[in-house]
Amino acid sequence: MDMLQTQADTAVELRDVVREYGSGQARVRALDGVGIGFARGTWTAVMGPSGSGKSTLLHCAAGLERPTSGQVLLGDRDLAAASERDLTELRRKDIGFVFQSFNLVSSLTAEQNVALPLRLAGSKVSMTDVRAILTTVGLGDRLGHRPRELSGGQQQRVAIARAMITRPAVLFADEPTGALDSGAARTVLGLLRSMVDDAQQTIVMVTHDPAAAARADSVVFLRDGRIVDRLVRPSVREVADRLAALEA
Numbered sequence: 001m002d003m004l005q006t007q008a009d010t011a012v013e014l015r016d017v018v019r020e021y022g023s024g025q026a027r028v029r030a031l032d033g034v035g036i037g038f039a040r041g042t043w044t045a046v047m048g049p050s051g052s053g054k055s056t057l058l059h060c061a062a063g064l065e066r067p068t069s070g071q072v073l074l075g076d077r078d079l080a081a082a083s084e085r086d087l088t089e090l091r092r093k094d095i096g097f098v099f100q101s102f103n104l105v106s107s108l109t110a111e112q113n114v115a116l117p118l119r120l121a122g123s124k125v126s127m128t129d130v131r132a133i134l135t136t137v138g139l140g141d142r143l144g145h146r147p148r149e150l151s152g153g154q155q156q157r158v159a160i161a162r163a164m165i166t167r168p169a170v171l172f173a174d175e176p177t178g179a180l181d182s183g184a185a186r187t188v189l190g191l192l193r194s195m196v197d198d199a200q201q202t203i204v205m206v207t208h209d210p211a212a213a214a215r216a217d218s219v220v221f222l223r224d225g226r227i228v229d230r231l232v233r234p235s236v237r238e239v240a241d242r243l244a245a246l247e248a
């Protein structure tokens, strides 16, 4: 789908992205010429064997790491060529992150954690909006709780609320359900699904879990730093089989 789309339909596009680490004998090519577009209002899962380049792809697409060569286009801006200052601004306003480890500030309440991106961006903080978002993720009765007073699934829902508050064009998720039991994972995946279906946000998610990947609109598979396959609306079984074949 990405090839035929115009840029206006594409939230993020990687063009011939190469990312190398180290030098000389120790040089590793983590991404080896990746070209892919993530269409607006879609959810893409990124899978592949350990070391295939999934996290590197996510970090380059999100402007957390610079490619060695190639372009990363967010709208009409090339993140690969942006200044540090522009990248910081972009990460605050246009991009959201959800990580396996939740990354909440332990001394802050759920409400304060969700308000934090707005405060950092110097925006006006509406506590009504903060509470509304926490209510959306089912935590309307946990506003004053600190992370240690919440379950893993609840902490991840706070992290999702925090990523939603700035209404980012793209949400990058790195193993968002990796630390959760299956019930909590289902709740979190349902929230991600509604961000795409109800708010037309774009999600790029790295996962090892075929059940999580099957909730996405499409699944791309990496091997040795290259995209080797893509499945559209696959079943859990299809994802698991494809992954097993790549890992064999």
Ligand SMILES: Nc1ncnc2c1ncn2[C@@H]1O[C@H](COP(=O)(O)OP(=O)(O)OP(=O)(O)O)[C@@H](O)[C@H]1O
Pocket: 021, 022, 028, 029, 030, 048, 049, 050, 051, 052, 053, 054, 055, 056, 057
């Ligand atoms: N900072 C780094 N310095 C050197 N090599 C790195 C660095 N980060 C990643 N690599 C290498 O790049 C390759 C891709 O790593 P990456 O973390 O993107 O893989 P992955 O698919 O996310 O793996 P996993 O599923 O195990 O998390 C690996 O060979 C890894 O060792």
